[in-house]
Structure formats: structure tokens, C-alpha cells
Amino acid sequence: MRLLFISQLFDPEYSIKGLAYLKELQAQGMQIDVITTFPNYPTGKIFPGYKVRPWAVEQHGGVRIIRVWSFISHSKSKLARALSYASFMISSSIAALSVARPTIIYAYHPQLTTGIVASLVKLFKKVPFITDVQDLWPDALAATGLQKEGFIYRVLGKVCNKVYSNADHIVVLSDGYKKALVERGVSEEKITVIFNWHASEGLDVHQHSTERQARGGEFCYAGNIGAAQSLSAVIDAFSRFSEASVSLRLIGEGVEKEKLESYAVEIGAKNVFFSGYIQAAKVGIELARADVLVVHLRDDPLFKITIPSKTQAYLNSGKPILMAVGGEANQIILNAEAGVCASPENADEIAHAIQELISLREQWPVMGLAGKSFYQEKMSRAIGVKKTLSILNRLQARTQ
Template sequence: MRILFLTQWFQPEPFFKGLPFVKALQARGHQVEVLTGFPNYPGGKIYSGYNIRPWKFELMDDVPVHRLALFPSHDASGVKRILNYLSFGLTAAAFGPFLIKKPDVIYAYNLVTLGLASSILRTLYRCPVVYDIQDLWPDSVMHSEMMKQSILQSILNTWCRFVYRKASHLTTLSPGFKAELTERGVPEENVSVVYNWCDEKHLSMADKDDAIISEIRGKESFVVLFAGTMGIMQGLDTVLDSAHMLMKIEPKVKFVFVGGGIEQKRLEQSVVQRNLTNITFIERQPPEKMNTILKAADVLLVHLKDTVLFRITIPSKIQAYLFSGKPILMGVQGDSADIIRDSGAGKVVKPENPESITMGILELFRMSEAERSVMGKNGRKYYDKKLSMQAGVSCFENIFYRLLEK
């Protein structure tokens, strides 16, 4: 089977469904060609070794990759972020048909701004398009405060409905997303839930860093670790409030934030102003160190603001946390909470509720190490069975074959 992999992001950007996914498809005998942009995520600057030009071809680990020009940006500016998305969508539509070989199926990753390109390619080559929906547009754009409510929301909503209905098939990351898409008019049989997987290769590495472990663990501490993006929608002020409460209730509890984002500096300033001595920030680390970092914690924290959208979202860090085999404190309602309950991998608390988070941490703190270990093992078993890359690739492969049989 010839598969066109249409995505704005690809390696060397940190993209879990990029090169590893393509290599897994190749290992099953499929030919995959990639149409993508110049690497600039997450910093919004073009990576060293690349210069923006109309088109560049490279062979990456025996994978043919076509890179097209885009407007690099990934900051808090809604206008710049939209320009980033639109620019690649337009160049893919304009140049894609002249660069790629005829595919049997097109896999388009996430952005509805790829709708024009995928529609043109689908019409030109008369092949099915599978859209992998990771963010529910336009909801995710509006909730992220990238732009204010305006006529643009109406335009985006109309365009999204067009893209969703024109796709041959949609895959999505959660049951809640599927339900929402069917409510918007997409036939239920045209939507499949395919859970995301994590970066299994890097999370299996044992790149031990004693200095980082020491920084995380401290002395006789019970470590609650948050890894990933520190943005507006993570609602991490609530976690700071919980840390303030726990300074008095249980001084052994320590919070560690690993990563970066537009809220990091403000959060660090707040920690200093409030004299929260039980919080440590560690800069974003390379993927090969994350296994060591996650395993150094006692509990791994997930937290998002309490919105309707996030109740049907499964943050990508959940897969990495489950894979690591550590207990999870889940501060997200809905589908994410269901995974923790079904797997027995941790505790569920109310988001944006410092009292609930504090009580959840204390429950885990007061458990024996053996009890917490069982939770971690439960999570890893659940991941291997339902969320692993091989499970996901098999789902996509079955969808591709079904579409070709029609």
C-alpha cells in the first residue's frame, strides 16, 4: 500500500506520530511518503541545518520527505499561530500535487488547515483521506485564548464541518471526541477511536543522570512530578495553591515541574513571591532523559482547566506516564479520568480544586510503596494492551484496508 503522510510537523521536531509511525508502517510492507513543513516546533524558530525555501527533499532513515515553506511561529500570538497553520496548508495545496507519487490512501494529521490540500489530492488521485483528529477545531483554538470570540469563529466552524464531512474517515483520540463529531453531523461509522501512544523508544532508554535525580528527589521527599507544557490551559496556579497547603500539612511532599511554556516564568515568579519552598522547576529535558526523570518521581501529575472540551480530551502525557509504570494523580475529568479508573493506575481528583488535589496527594503519600507499585504496574499493563504503538498501528492499518475495499 502506498501511503501519503500529510502533516505540518515531522522529525526532527518532537512528534510521536512522525518517523516512528512511518517506520512501523514500512515494517509492515507499506510504502510511505511524507509531505511536511520546515521544522520549527515548539520554539517557533527554524531548526539549525534548515533554511526556509519553497521546497526541500530529504531522505530520512529511508523515508522520502518533502518539506514546504511555512511561517514559523509558536508563541502566544493567535494571529501568528494561525498564520503558521495556514501557511503550510496553502503551500501543501499549491505544491503537493507536483511533488508526490500517486498514493493509495492519504493520512492527514490533525490540522483542519490541511483540508484544502487533502481535498485537492483526494480529487486528483481518487484515493481516500483519513483525518487524524487530535484537537477539536474550532473549540481548541477558542479555548486556548489564541483569539477572541469573533466572526472568525463562525468561519472556522463552517470550514471544520466541511473538512470533517469530506474526509473518507476520521480517527480521534477519545470516545468523547467521537461523540462530539457525530453530534456535528459526521456519520458514526465514519469515526474510529484510535488511542495515541507515547515515544516508546526514548522512554525505554536508561540514560541515567544522577544530578537530575538528586535535584528531583532531594532529601527524604515524596515527589509529585508534572512533566510537559506549562501553558494557560494547564491551570497550574491550582497546583501552586495545593503546594502552599501541603507545606503546612505534610512538609515531605515536594512538587517538581519539568518542561517549559508561556506560563513558566510567571509561575516561577509566583513561587518566589509566595515563598513556596516545596516547588522546583527543571528546564525542558531531551527525550532520552525522560525515562529516568519520570521514574525518579513517586507520583506523576496531570492537570488541565475544568472545561467541557478537556473532559473529552486525553492529554498526551497520560500515555507516557502509564508507560513509565508510576502511579498517576489525574486532575482531568471525563475520558482521561476513565482511563485511570479502568486501569487502576492512580487517583482521580477534581481539576482547579486545590483541596481535592491536596487530599489525593495525601492519600497516595499514606499508601505503602507496594500499593503504589501495584498502581504503576496496572498502568503499564493497560498501556501495553490498549495504547501501545503496535496496537495503534494495527488500528490504522485496518482502517486503510477497509477504505480500499470500498
Template structure:
């Protein structure tokens, strides 16, 4: 097949769109990616890229076409709005000329957010009837209201109308969580279009180099949180749990990653003198995660108690499972159900920091044999449900049908 992937985020940015494109290419398809100039998450155009630099590339056999956009900067509301719509506009112009010059069998829109990434695909669908497969990883306008803090009814109603149009023009709507189905069907009768298409873990994590050089970690029972340190991840409750366990010096919280809440985390550590039990490692490349995970005793996944997050399965959950690690989950909904179904760890309600602290303390007292068994259960569940090659094979079948 000749496949076009449209996404605002692509290599060297670290998103699932990378695996999607490279794996489809490995399976023998011609793959083109229409994307923007890389600038996530720092908000500045990456070195080596620009208006006249690397606008067209071939990466691992995948043709990459980059449209102009205004970088996201520090992520303020107006700047993000311009970032989103500048990509949508310039990518649509690119899409028009690409549609004139090339014939595509399918378009896949990778949408972690924003939904405006769909506009170039909509243009090509209308002009050349190319079927669009909409991979929904973030629900709009719910995400705009809850995570973005937008309360204006006119704006929310406008984006509800936009997303309805996108759903209507999609051949299939691919969802990463079964919980998304209800929200999508509330916007129209789209059930026959919805297909469950879960996240996977990168092979660099599940089969990566455990000797990748990383900083030394403290001795003790290591509770590791890896990934985005943002609003959705409820760092307030994690820090409160760490404070509850302040006197349990053998328990070490290891935070690997960065994000908008990192200044809050560092201030909390200083204010409550948690330097002996909470450690912020900073951001590392995905290649380093296998080495970090190997040294953890248990992995921590959290989301705030919110209707939209209760429908979400965090992508880090699959990564933790692929690394054969026991998991403590402080979240509600399908993510917690996955941990229970896999019998790979323990769950507490979203926002319940006291139960989180209690569960961590109890888990630290388990034998290594028990922890190893929970880790094996994690890996088994991953093998059966979240392998990259299996997911992409399922996608091939969805498109071919």
C-alpha cells in the same frame, strides 16, 4: 501501501506523527511525509533547515518533503494565523505536484491543531480521489474558542463550516478520545466514519534508557508533572496545591517541560517562597523521559475544567502508564475514567486544588508495595490499550478495509 502523511509538525519536532511514519515504514509500507520547516515550539526555524536547506530528506527510510512556512514566532494570534495558512498554501502547492508525480493509496492527516493542515489533503482528494484518513486530536472550532480565546461568532461559524467540509470529505475520522464522537456528530451525520484510534506512548519512554543523564532531583516524595506547561494544563491549581503543602517539606513537585505558563510558575514560586518544594527542570528530549519517570514516586496529569478538555485524554497519560507509574489526575471526563478503569491511581475534579493537595499528601503515606502495585496496574492497562505496534496494526486494518 503507498502512504502520504500530511502534518505541519514532523521530525526533528517531537510529535506523534514521527512514530506514525516510522512504524508504518517498519511494517513494510512506502511512507512519504509532507510537512513544514521545523520551528515548534521555539518559533524559529531549526538550525540546519531553511529555504535551501534540507527541504527533501530521508529519515529512517521515510521520504520527507518540506514546504515553506512562516515560523510561529512567539505565538501571538496574528503570527499563528500566518503560520497556519502559510503552511496550508505552500503545502497545497507541493501536494499538487506530488499528486502529479506519485500515486498514493491513502493520505493520513495528523491534526493536533490547526485544522488548516487538511487543505493539501482536500486538494489531492478532489483531484485524484485519494482517500483521506483524518486523525483528529483537537476539536475545532471549540479549541479555537476555548484555548484560543476567539469569541467572534462569524469566525467560529466560518471554521465550523470548514471542519464540516473536512469531515464530509474524509474516508474515516480517527478520534483519540471517545468523547470526540458527540462533538463531531453534532456537525453532521458522520458516525459511520468515526473510528477510535487512541494515542500511544513512545517506545523511548516505555522501553528507554533509565540511565540517560539528567540533573539531580531533590530527595523526598517526588510528584512529577512532565510535558507542556500551558494554559490547558491548569498550572494555577497545581501551584495552589503546592502552596497548600508548603510546610510538608518532604513533598517535592518536579515540573519537567516548558511552555507559555512557565513565567507564571516561576513568579509564583518566588512570590510564595516555594523554592524548597517546587522545582522547574526545563525542557529535555524525549529520550530523557524514561530516566526522569524512573525517579518519580507518582506522576501528575491535569487539565482545566472546560467542556472541550473534559472530552480529551491527555497524551501524557499513556506515557505515564507505559512507565509503570502510579498517577494522580486532576481532570474530568475520559482521562479520569482511564485512571479509574486501570486502578492505577487517584482522581480529583478538575480545578480542585485542595483535593489535589489532600490526595498527594495521602498518597505520600502509602507503602512502597502499594505504589508499586498501582504502577503495575498502569503498565498492564497500557499494554492492553496503548502500545504503539498494536495501534499501528489497527490503523493498517482500518485503511485496508
């Protein structure tokens, strides 16, 4: 079987379904080609050792990676992002039509533009494809400010539905996503739920240092700091505690970071600290320094059926979790007995959850290990690879 994997996001960027995932598929006898661009996320600056070219080819343990040109900018504007997506869609289409005919295409990130590319290749080369829905477009865009009544929203909705129709199979990251697509008319038999896993799941960071017990708890949020994360309520909640009892460290970059830094100063949140972007390979080290890990998203119906990717990373870290997303994500933490939950954008509930966690400090190692066990049993990469192989084998059998 020859698999063509298309993703604008790929190693050495933080990519859940990246090189390690593909090497496990390759170990099952597959030939794998990857079409991606030059690594620049999330800073918009090319990673050291890379130079933007029209076309470059790498070999990593037998996985061939084809890097194509795309518009790259450190600007956070919507126009710059749209140009990035559109340019990669064009370049990757040319590349996908140029390489040897694959048996199956896996369209990964972002699912709309890679889904369009896969649809095009299917039209000309009669190749089945899988589309992987990591964000439920256009709903995800509406959750960050796009008007649902607007022309762009309607067009994107129609294009997404066409991609879902063209796809031979759809992978989604949550049961809620599957239900939403079924309500849009997609056949239930065409959809498989494969939970995301932690891209660096081999790293063990669950140990709790006894020398930290004498001081306040250190809570940590690591990830994008944008409109969807809506972290002002989290900062508000932490500002109600003294630095001696608890602190919050926010690791990452995003369009809301400067605004939130000013807000923290304005409300006197002296126990809230901001760190900049940290390379994906070093995130695990930072998580190991923390006592409790924080997840938060804006209070939006879409996010009730979303499982933020950091959920798996946090569960696998073996640390207790403060989850304030609602819906399916909160339920996972409750089922795993891996932490305490609160409603999103509710500073009072978040503050109550912080206080509850402080009072349960002796149980933190127990919560962390329970979360890690839950992850290994239900969300590990091995489980995801097994489900992916099942889909690929079924599609291959249909084409023979």
C-alpha cells in the same frame, strides 16, 4: 499502497504518529511520503543540523520526508501561530499536488489545515483521505479563550465540518470525541477511536530507587505550560505541603510559565521548581527521576472528553499518576488502578489527592506496574498500527 502523510509536526520533534509509526506501516509493504516543515517545536527555533529552505528531501529507512518552507518564529503570539499554520498549509498544498499520486492521504497535524490540504488534493487527484482529530476544533480554541459567539469561531466551525464531510474516514483519540462528532452529524461508521500511544514507548523507566524513600516524594509535570493546562491550582495545592514531604517539578515552556513562576513566589511555594524545555529524547530520563507524575487541564467541558497525550506516556513509564482532568481521562486512571484522581482547578481536591498518594507510598510500584500493563493491553503503538492498517485496507478496497 502509496501513503501520503501530511503533518506540520514530525520527527525529530516530539510526534506521537511520527517516524517510528510510519516505519511500522512501511513494514507492511507500503510506500510512504511525508510532507512536513523544518523542526522547530516547541521553541520556535530551528533544530541543530537543519536550515530553512523552500524544499528539502530526506530518506529515513525508505520513508521519504519532504520538508517545505513555513513561517517559523519563537513568538508566542496568536498572529505568529496563525501565520505558521497558514504558510504550511500553502506550502504543503503545493507539495502534495506535486508529488506522485498517492493511494490514500493521512492528514495528521494540525487537523484543520492538513484537512484542507487533503480536501484540495482529493478534489484534483480523486484520492481518499483520513483526517486525524487530535484537538476538537473550534472547541479547543474556545477552551483557551476564543469567543464562541465570534466570527472566527463560526468560520472555523464551518470549515471543520466541511473537512469532516470531505474525509473518507476520521480517526479520533477518545470515545468522547467520537460522540461529539456523531452529535454534529458525522456518521458513526466513518469514525474510529485509536488511542494515542507514547512516542518513546520502548523506554523503560518504571524502576523506583530505594535510596529515595528517605526523603519526600518528587512529583513531576512535563509538557506545555499554557492556558489549557491552567496549572495555578496545582501550584496552590503543593504550596500547602513542606518541601521535606513533597515537591513538584514543572518541566516545559509555554505562555503561562513566567506568570506561574511569579505566582509560586507570591504564595511562598518553595517546594515548586521550574525547568525549561527538554528535548523529547530526554524526557523519559526526567520521568524516571520522579516518583509520581502529574496531569492537569483547565476545568472545561471539552477536556472531559479529552485524553491528554501525556496520559499514555505516564502510564507507559510505570509511575503512579495524579490525574486532575476529569471525565474520560480520570476514568482511565481509575480503571487502570494507576493512581489517584482529583477535579481540575480544585486546589483542595488536588491537595487531598497529594496527601492520599503520600499515604500510599508503599503502593507506588504496584500502581505504576498496573498502569503500564493497562497501556500495553489497550493503548500501545502495535494496537494503533493494527487499527490504522484495517482502515487503510478498507479504503483501498473501496477505490479498486
